[in-house]
Amino acid sequence: MKEKQELVNIILDRFLPRKDEYPKEIHKALRYSVFAGGKRLRPYLTMLAYGFYQKDVEPISPVAAAIEMIHTFSLIHDDLPDIDNDEYRRGKKSCHAMFGEGVALLAADSLLISAFELITEAEIEEKYKLLFVRELARECGIQGLIAGQMVDIESENKKIDKKTLNYIHDNKTGRLINVCLRFGAMAGGAKDKEIAIIEDYGKKIGLAFQIVDDLLDIEGDPALMGKSLGKDEDQQKATYPSLYGIEESHKQAKELIESAKNSIRKLGPKTILFEALADFILHRNT
Numbered sequence: 001m002k003e004k005q006e007l008v009n010i011i012l013d014r015f016l017p018r019k020d021e022y023p024k025e026i027h028k029a030l031r032y033s034v035f036a037g038g039k040r041l042r043p044y045l046t047m048l049a050y051g052f053y054q055k056d057v058e059p060i061s062p063v064a065a066a067i068e069m070i071h072t073f074s075l076i077h078d079d080l081p082d083i084d085n086d087e088y089r090r091g092k093k094s095c096h097a098m099f100g101e102g103v104a105l106l107a108a109d110s111l112l113i114s115a116f117e118l119i120t121e122a123e124i125e126e127k128y129k130l131l132f133v134r135e136l137a138r139e140c141g142i143q144g145l146i147a148g149q150m151v152d153i154e155s156e157n158k159k160i161d162k163k164t165l166n167y168i169h170d171n172k173t174g175r176l177i178n179v180c181l182r183f184g185a186m187a188g189g190a191k192d193k194e195i196a197i198i199e200d201y202g203k204k205i206g207l208a209f210q211i212v213d214d215l216l217d218i219e220g221d222p223a224l225m226g227k228s229l230g231k232d233e234d235q236q237k238a239t240y241p242s243l244y245g246i247e248e249s250h251k252q253a254k255e256l257i258e259s260a261k262n263s264i265r266k267l268g269p270k271t272i273l274f275e276a277l278a279d280f281i282l283h284r285n286t
């Protein structure tokens with residue numbers, strides 16, 4: 001995992017403007033957030049799926065890094081006062097708390113836009129670049145991530161049903177996780193049947209990831225998490241624990257991870273890294 005994270009860091013460092021480049025403040029802000037110590041889970045997933053089919057993961061690394069840029073963009077926006085209003089992220093002041101809202105907005109916007117440029121620089125077949133740009137726009141757009149976040153905002157202080165909660169989790173978190181795996185598998189040369197297996201695994205780990213996220217907001221260690229906890233309850237957010245209770249949420253996350261591992265084993269005997277990743281998602285403490 002470390003090697004792959006390092007490769008993503010190198011790509012991002014090379015691609016993003018230097019922090020002393022004019023106009024300095026925006027480059028400083030976006031580098032601040034991109035290199036704030038995220039787990040790099042999403043790029044890891046892309047490389048994991050690609051690496052299942054190809055020895056050298058370098059060709060897909062710009063695509064993996066681009067998805068991390070979009071993820072970082074979404075976190076900067078998520079922390080803004082009018083969305084989740086978080087002063088801390090990854091153990092540091094959040095982007096707007098450090099640089100002001102205007103700069104944070106622009107830094108996030110530039111990460112979102114430049115991510116698409118970075119995809120076009122990957123040394124993979126042209127047809128995949130076009131496909132990835134289109135699919136990523138669709139998955140993150142008004143019928144994907146943004147829609148999930150919108151319903152999340154609308155649901156604050158309201159009693160919502162399980163279907164709505166799953167809609168939020170699937171769109172806000174699950175889809176980007178699944179995109180990472182799908183892009184890696186496709187560019188790596190997976191057959192349609194294999195992509196379907198990987199997507200089934202992705203859907204399950206994606207939901208488990210968000211359930212664990214909900215649980216960490218209640219039971220996590222603030223020092224490890226590097227952000228303020230208990231916010232979901234303060235903001236009356238719709239979460240798994242608020243709808244199902246803590247114990248049942250743990251049970252469901254565990255079942256999803258077991259089921260994800262069973263799904264991915266259909267790819268054959270060499271799925272140990274996928275299985276380890278699924279376990280990591282269940283047991284993570286950050």
Ligand code: GRG
Nearest residue numbers: 038039041074077078140145146149172173213
């Ligand atoms: C158009 C992409 C796009 C987004 C706009 C603001 C917004 C709409 C969406 C926010 C989505 C969001 C914050 C989802 C939560 C997902 C989640 C659990 C993030 C935490 O991911 P980790 O734990 O973070 O991988 P690190 O810090 O490790 O990178």
